[in-house]
Amino acid sequence: MTEHGFPTSALLPRYVTALVAACAAGVISALGSAHFIAAQGTQRAVPALLVGAVVLVAVLAVASFLVARHADSETIERISRHLLWVVFAIAAVPGLIWFALWVSGGSAQSLFGLAAILIGGLPVFVARRKPDALPLTTGFCLLVAIVTFVFWQPLFLLLPISVAVAGGWALTLALLGYARHRRSKTVVPSN
Numbered sequence: 137m138t139e140h141g142f143p144t145s146a147l148l149p150r151y152v153t154a155l156v157a158a159c160a161a162g163v164i165s166a167l168g169s170a171h172f173i174a175a176q177g178t179q180r181a182v183p184a185l186l187v188g189a190v191v192l193v194a195v196l197a198v199a200s201f202l203v204a205r206h207a208d209s210e211t212i213e214r215i216s217r218h219l220l221w222v223v224f225a226i227a228a229v230p231g232l233i234w235f236a237l238w239v240s241g242g243s244a245q246s247l248f249g250l251a252a253i254l255i256g257g258l259p260v261f262v263a264r265r266k267p268d269a270l271p272l273t274t275g276f277c278l279l280v281a282i283v284t285f286v287f288w289q290p291l292f293l294l295l296p297i298s299v300a301v302a303g304g305w306a307l308t309l310a311l312l313g314y315a316r317h318r319r320s321k322t323v324v325p326s327n
């Protein structure tokens with residue numbers, strides 16, 4: 137039982153439900169915005185996917201903090217580790233496709249896909265091996281994602297993925313900070 141009345145086992149299904157709701161909201165908003173964009177092809181798809189990614193991250197952030205309000209610090213940290221796996225999947229699947237498409241042609245651009253897989257998996261690896269270094273590592277990966285979508289014009293098609301990954305890492309950092317705040321709030325001073 138957490139200090140706010142919900143058993144810890146009841147919080148994970150609530151978080152999974154929040155994840156599904158965020159995905160549904162992202163898909164609905166992407167389809168809705170694609171309907172109102174007058175362009176065709178990628179000029180229509182990329183902005184629509186970008187809107188979907190932003191809505192997905194926003195709904196997931198609100199839902200995560202609603203769930204985290206009723207959780208103890210260990211449960212919040214567990215939720216953030218689950219979120220790291222989601223972000224890894226969002227980064228690794230397109231990275232793997234990018235790698236497979238470009239390596240078959242012998243191009244050096246295939247290394248971008250490999251880098252996406254490695255950077256996406258770095259926080260997951262660090263969460264297992266050195267949990268104390270997780271905020272620093274996630275912050276580094278967030279910086280890489282931000283630099284990627286700010287300065288890289290040739291990879292315009294990957295902009296929605298970069299926004300979703302950056303939002304996921306920012307949400308992970310916020311959850312870890314909230315867990316640390318929650319832990320420091322419950323410490324009883326000793327005499």
